[in-house]
Amino acid sequence: MTTASTLAPPARPVVRSRRSSPWWVAGIAGAVAFSGSGSASLNGDELATISAASRSLPGLWELARHIDGHFLPYYLFMQLWAQAGTAELWLRLPSALAIGVAAWFLVDLGRRLHSTWAGVTAGLLFAALPSVSYYGAFARSYAPAAAAVVFSFWALHRATRAQEQAPRARQAQQPEERAPWVIYAAAVGLVCCTHLFAVLVLPAQLVAVVALLPRRTVLLRWAPAVAVGCLPALMLGLVGYGERHAISWIPQRGAEVLLKFPKMAAGSTEVGVVLFVVALAGVVLLRNRPWAGTLLGWLVLPPVLLLAVSHLVTPVYVDRYLFVAAPALALLAGIAVASVPRGGVVACCGLVVVAVAVGVPQQVEVREANGRFEDFPWAVRKVDARPGDAIVFGQSSVRAGFDYYRDGSMPDDVLRLGAAPEAEGFGFPERDDVGAALADRGRVWVVWRGVKSAGQKLPRVKAVREAGYEQTGAWHSAETPGLTVALFAHR
16 A cells, blocks of 8 residues: 555655864864963063053043954953953963864864864864964954854854754744854854954855855844844944044055965965965865855955955055954865875875974964064063163053063153053053153163164154264164164263
């Protein structure tokens, strides 16, 4: 007898990919990032984090109204974090933890898209990037932004898979169908809160959304999730637009800067070029074509869109804003080598070894005392103060580095008017009458950010010369911009 069950097509077997345990990869990535936290000196950006985190809530709000408003969520977090101290290791620990979180989600996303080997390789390649060692030991929001971005792509994949596997009659009706989209909305919100320009990865997700989801789901699930998640970006973007003066130092870039993108993402020209070529092969080899296009967009859209914003709105193209694309570089490269037939394991191991070996010089460089390009302990030691000496800072904010690292007597800070920084920025209130402040001083130490020749353009350095002093010596910390310490003596 023929029954309904015999007429129905056979059910497709549910294929479950073997779950991996990527915690050890996350531990490696976090440990590699944290390993450089105590060697390189804090730089001006990290000292700005300390300054912001040390203020009261009203003081932090006043600062955000004038400068770095788009960093307000990060500053609020660091304000709580800094209650336990402002030591280098403690300040940089959140970034190292964020790298570990990013590696965990990257491994699992690679497993979901391709295989366990692809995910593990992606996580190890990510840990091997010199840029990860740099930003993972950096007290700014770039590593948390990268972690939030990986989380958003992982959440999107989880939501689209759940939508595909759910029976059509139940789609967009049951609470369990909405839960993945709530997680995705939260992930997008984290992306927007960690760094304003991290949102440049979100257009890449349109490829997977349009290709994999029915129109009804796009309108009822994805669109509301993105709209809610992007509310912080809208508010922070409006604040940042009103503070364009704070980034007036950024030069306009041409299209040729895109050629340097592999180096920017990887932290090394050699590692970046090798992985970028392999990553492009990963786009071709990934059988899931919607996600191949999505990962390609994740990799290449941030620099292209950032350059477009620079030309359409205001110059904003800065290397560190592109770190959010580094996980895509590692993921696509991991997928490429894991796709090698009958030799995927060997190819995966080989690429990780090559990436580690080629990146050794840069890994050593970012762990040197001058690894963040502003060696304040060196500058403090270089000032050989005698009784009666004075010190003048070419940029008022440089004083924060001396306040943090000074461990003994220093020359008299004759221009300083108070211990607290300015309410509207990271500089300090100073006297303007440089000549009167230096009266009867035989020697003046002048410190500024930049090379030796940069001092000729600084008003404070010009004022010291006009007060009757001539330079008798100058020392630079070797890397640009670096710090310059100069000694002036009265004529």
